[in-house]
Each structure stands twice: as C-alpha cells, then as structure tokens.
Amino acid sequence: MKQFKGTRKRGLVLTSAGLQRLQAAILAVEKTQNKGDRFTLEELRIRMNVSTKTLSRLWSLNTGVDQKTLKLCFSAFNLELSSEDYTILNEPNNTPSNKSLSLSVDTEEVNLSQPLYTDLFVNQDHEPLENLWSYPDGPVALDSPFYVDRPPIEELVYREVTQPGSVIWIRAPREMGKSSLVLRLLAFAQMQGYHTVNLNCNQIDASCLTDLNKLLRCLCWRVATELGIDPKLNDNWNEEIGCKISYILYLKSYLLKQLESPVVFVLNDVDSFFEHPEVAQDLFACFRSWYEAARQDTNLQKLRLVVVYSTEVYVWQDINHSPLNIGLPIRLNEFTEKQVEYLAQRHGLNWSADKEVRQLMSLVGGHPALVRIGLYYLCCQAITLENLIEEAIANGGIYRYHLWRHWSILQEKPHLAKAYAEVVTKKQNSSLNPVDVHKLESLGVIRYEGDRILPRCELYRAYFEKQLSTIVE
Incomplete structure (x- = not known):
C-alpha cells in the first residue's frame, strides 16, 4: 500500500x-x-x-x-x-x-477541499458534469457531486444514530442544507440495516396541533404505517391512563417489540409546533420521557429520533424542562471560503479563493442555496460573475425568484416586515420582539454578529432596503 x-x-x-x-x-x-x-x-x-x-x-x-x-x-x-x-x-x-462498505475514501490528511463524505453515496461513473446541471431547488440528491460536507457534522450524526435510544437535533435556517444532510443520514441508516421513517410536520392537520392526544396518535400511526405494521391504536391506547403514558407503552410494548432492527424517525419542520406552545411543551416532554426511559428499556432503545427545525426554540420558559439539553445538537452554518471554492471546482470552475470566491461571497456570503444558484447560472447561462453581481444588486437578477418568495412572506406578516425593515436600515434593533427575531432567523434573512442583528448578506440588504422603504416610519 x-x-x-x-x-x-x-x-x-x-x-x-x-x-x-x-x-x-x-x-x-x-x-x-x-x-x-x-x-x-x-x-x-x-x-x-x-x-x-x-x-x-x-x-x-x-x-x-x-x-x-x-x-x-x-x-x-x-x-x-x-x-x-x-x-x-x-x-x-x-x-x-x-x-458491504463500498465507500469512497481518501487516505491523505483530511482538509476542507477534500471532505470525508463527498462521494459517500455518489456513483463514480458519472456522466459529464454538464448533463448533471439542473436548477438547484430542494435538497441535493444522494447521487449528486454537488453536495458539500461540513466536517465534523456528518461523522457526528452518523455515529450518534447508531447509539441506542439516541436523539439528534438539527437546526438551521431554511435552505441551509438540513434536508440534504437528512437524506444522507437516512441513507447511512439504511446501509446499517435500520428502518427509516421521514415525516414532514407541515403535513399534519392543524386540528392535531392543538390536541396532544390527537398529535401523539397521529405520530404513532404514521410510524406504524411506514413500517408496514397494523397501527391498532384503539387496541393499544388507554384513554384512562392518559395519552402520555399510552404513547410510551404503545412504542415499547406494541410497535418496537415487533422489530429486530432500530428505527430512525425523522421529524422535519417541527417549527409548526411552536405556534402552539402548550402542546409543543407537552410533546417534547414526551420525547424527553422516552429518551430517559430508553436507558433501561431495550425496546425503546431501538428508536432513534431526529428532530429538524429552523429557529431557536422559544416555548420553554424553564431551560431545565427544555428537551434541547438531551441528545446531540447540530447547527448548520454557512459555507466557508474553502467550501465555496471546492463547490466551484465541482462545477468545473477554476476559481481562486482570494478572487472569484470572495467576489461571490461578498454578495451572498456562504449561503448554500444562493451559492449553488450563482454557480448554476455561471456554468449554464453564459453569464459573467461581474454581471451577476451587478444585476443582483440592481433588481434581484438571477435571485429574483428566491427573493420574491421571502418578500411574499414578509408582505403577509406586516409586523415581521416592519421588524426586518429596522434591521436592513441599520436602525437600533436591540428592542426587537424576540419572537419576531426568531421568525426572521427561521426564514434565513438575518445573522448575528455579537449582539447585533444584521441582514444575512449584502444581496438581502440591498434588495429588501428598497422593498421595505415604504413601510419604514
């Protein structure tokens, strides 16, 4: 060797x-x-x-x-x-x-330009890159060469999901790569022979979000159905002892008892629960109870929970009751210069970190979705980097659809738009409503610099300063 x-x-x-x-x-x-x-x-x-x-x-x-x-x-x-x-x-x-371990490897010293997991699920016999380019909307496919690892995050979640009764919390604003990471985590779990269930919480009926009993039954029904097990909720749910105990007993004495292999259960977009604080507190208290009970119960240890959300959890007044102090917390940050340079190379661009990479990042920072969109147009639409930046600042340019989506959300929530106007116009924002700040962070339109709240990137500042100028008092 x-x-x-x-x-x-x-x-x-x-x-x-x-x-x-x-x-x-x-x-x-x-x-x-x-x-x-x-x-x-x-x-x-x-x-x-x-x-x-x-x-x-x-x-x-x-x-x-x-x-x-x-x-x-x-x-x-x-x-x-x-x-x-x-x-x-x-x-x-x-x-x-x-x-059985057909994984791509690099036996040289690890660095960000050669991430550990870049080719973990990628077929090495790819067709030419130009045939792979499609508009970057949604999670990065498992077989895409355009996924960027963020060490040590991948290693941490892969290891943690193999632990009995584990909980993983994945937090990041929208379009920062949560779904792409979850796809790879689920694929890794399947490689270990685990069962997987992936639920988008936005699919849950609103009536369930205001009733803990309905919500717990809904979650149990979904897991059982995805696993091909007859839910038999009425036979295994005792209203007299309450839904919280029924939920634990259903998991360990009925559902998980029938399985030999662990189950990875992903709850995506749990932010919708936070609009109903009382139910959210009770629900996550149930998760905490299950996590603690799993230390002693081998059936409960088969369940591995992954919770994916966009914003700080602000529904717990007492940190001792927060579920976030159990399990593994993961926060996805923006791409670094090295990671953007690596992704540009994957697109066939011979970029320098101290020139083209910094030019693009001066506009969009390390925002994964915005970087991907920029690289797509540079490769497929014969646009120069200089023109891309100039047009984006002037009228949104190639990012106009992305910006319009954010703008439509802000228009529907005038109080949120007003709060953001204070951010982009550099007014004193220390008195902003914390809930509004959390929602702006969930949208991915702000970032923190010490105690200051700033627009996430220059593109957002320039575009929304113009759009929001009409509502600034």
Whole structure:
C-alpha cells in the first residue's frame, strides 16, 4: 500500500461488526463509569489517547487508520482487536475490500477541499458534469457531486444514530442544507440495516396541533404505517391512563417489540409546533420521557429520533424542562471560503479563493442555496460573475425568484416586515420582539454578529432596503 510522505501508513477501516462491538463496549463503560451519560469526543480522545482527527477517521467507516491505532482504541475499552473488526483498503482505488462498505475514501490528511463524505453515496461513473446541471431547488440528491460536507457534522450524526435510544437535533435556517444532510443520514441508516421513517410536520392537520392526544396518535400511526405494521391504536391506547403514558407503552410494548432492527424517525419542520406552545411543551416532554426511559428499556432503545427545525426554540420558559439539553445538537452554518471554492471546482470552475470566491461571497456570503444558484447560472447561462453581481444588486437578477418568495412572506406578516425593515436600515434593533427575531432567523434573512442583528448578506440588504422603504416610519 502506498506510503504518503509525512504521515503514517493508514489502510484499515472498521467493519459494521467492529463498529457495533466498539460502540457496545463504550456504552457499557458509559453506564458503569459515567452515570449513563455519553462521553464527549474530547473524553473519548483522552481515554483512547488519539487525536480528534483520528476519531473522525475511525467513525467515518470510509477513511483509513493504521492497525496500531485500532488496537489502541479497542484496548481503551478492554477489547482485543480481531480480524472481523476491520477491513483493508485496496489499491489502486483505495476502496474497502469488504464490498458491504463500498465507500469512497481518501487516505491523505483530511482538509476542507477534500471532505470525508463527498462521494459517500455518489456513483463514480458519472456522466459529464454538464448533463448533471439542473436548477438547484430542494435538497441535493444522494447521487449528486454537488453536495458539500461540513466536517465534523456528518461523522457526528452518523455515529450518534447508531447509539441506542439516541436523539439528534438539527437546526438551521431554511435552505441551509438540513434536508440534504437528512437524506444522507437516512441513507447511512439504511446501509446499517435500520428502518427509516421521514415525516414532514407541515403535513399534519392543524386540528392535531392543538390536541396532544390527537398529535401523539397521529405520530404513532404514521410510524406504524411506514413500517408496514397494523397501527391498532384503539387496541393499544388507554384513554384512562392518559395519552402520555399510552404513547410510551404503545412504542415499547406494541410497535418496537415487533422489530429486530432500530428505527430512525425523522421529524422535519417541527417549527409548526411552536405556534402552539402548550402542546409543543407537552410533546417534547414526551420525547424527553422516552429518551430517559430508553436507558433501561431495550425496546425503546431501538428508536432513534431526529428532530429538524429552523429557529431557536422559544416555548420553554424553564431551560431545565427544555428537551434541547438531551441528545446531540447540530447547527448548520454557512459555507466557508474553502467550501465555496471546492463547490466551484465541482462545477468545473477554476476559481481562486482570494478572487472569484470572495467576489461571490461578498454578495451572498456562504449561503448554500444562493451559492449553488450563482454557480448554476455561471456554468449554464453564459453569464459573467461581474454581471451577476451587478444585476443582483440592481433588481434581484438571477435571485429574483428566491427573493420574491421571502418578500411574499414578509408582505403577509406586516409586523415581521416592519421588524426586518429596522434591521436592513441599520436602525437600533436591540428592542426587537424576540419572537419576531426568531421568525426572521427561521426564514434565513438575518445573522448575528455579537449582539447585533444584521441582514444575512449584502444581496438581502440591498434588495429588501428598497422593498421595505415604504413601510419604514
């Protein structure tokens, strides 16, 4: 195997059996020595005596480490490494010899221009790039070469979803890449042999959002139906003991009891629940109860919950009752210069980080959707970067449909439009209603700079300053 200059030889990845054995040992130590609390990455690093970068390689299942490192990690949890725990990366394509792990790998040192998961679900026999270009609307498809990894986020969620009874909270404003990440998380779960259920909460009837009993029954019915199980809600729901206890009993004594493999249940766009604070508090209290009960119940441990939302959760007055202090919190940020440069290269553009990349980012920042739209037009519509920026500032240009969507939302909510007008006109905004600020963040039209609230990018500032000027007092 090829030896890379300046680095140790790396050529082994964990098999799914090895990963499960190591994670089971970690879980056992967490229960006996850490009061059941999960080890942080830093605690694992210290215990295993390896770097956090090495841990990222280890959990990725697609980036090689050396045998000495594997032995060190296993021995830290009183395990002896066996041949079934790992597989060898083959030359010349650096692919695992175990065909069940057909993942793209890079055995060189990791950097942002060569992300760990870029090609995880991508067919390497792609047709020419120009045949792949389509208008970037919605999540990035699994087989698209235009997905940009944001290390260590992918590694963290992949590892966490394999943990018994885990909860993952994925937060970001709209069009920041939540759905694209969820697609890959679900695909990874399916590769592990897990069941998956993906529910958009905007599909739930409004009548359920004001009645906790209806909402819990709706969620249980949806999970059962997606899994091909007869819901039999009336037979397994006792109104006398209340919906909260019925919900837990239904999960552990009926639904999950019938399954051998874990279930990954994704709740997308839970922001709609926040419009009904009392029901939202009770619902997430149920999630917390389930999470705590799962520590002792093997059936409940089969359920892995992923909650996806756009804004800060502001319905809990007491932080001790908030569900956000359980599970793994993930927040998606904007692309960095390196990530934008990488994506431009994926589009066939030979861009420099200190020139073209900065020019585009001076307009749209690192907003994933706006960067993708810009690159699409530069590649497909014979427009120059200079013209793109000039037209966008003048009248919205290629971003006009994106901007119109935001503008129509603001027009429907005059109080929200007025609040945003204060932001884009640089008025004192420290007295803005916190709920309005949360909603503006959910839309993705603002960002924070210390204590200041600013338009997310220059494009938004220039466009909405003109649009909102008529309502500024």
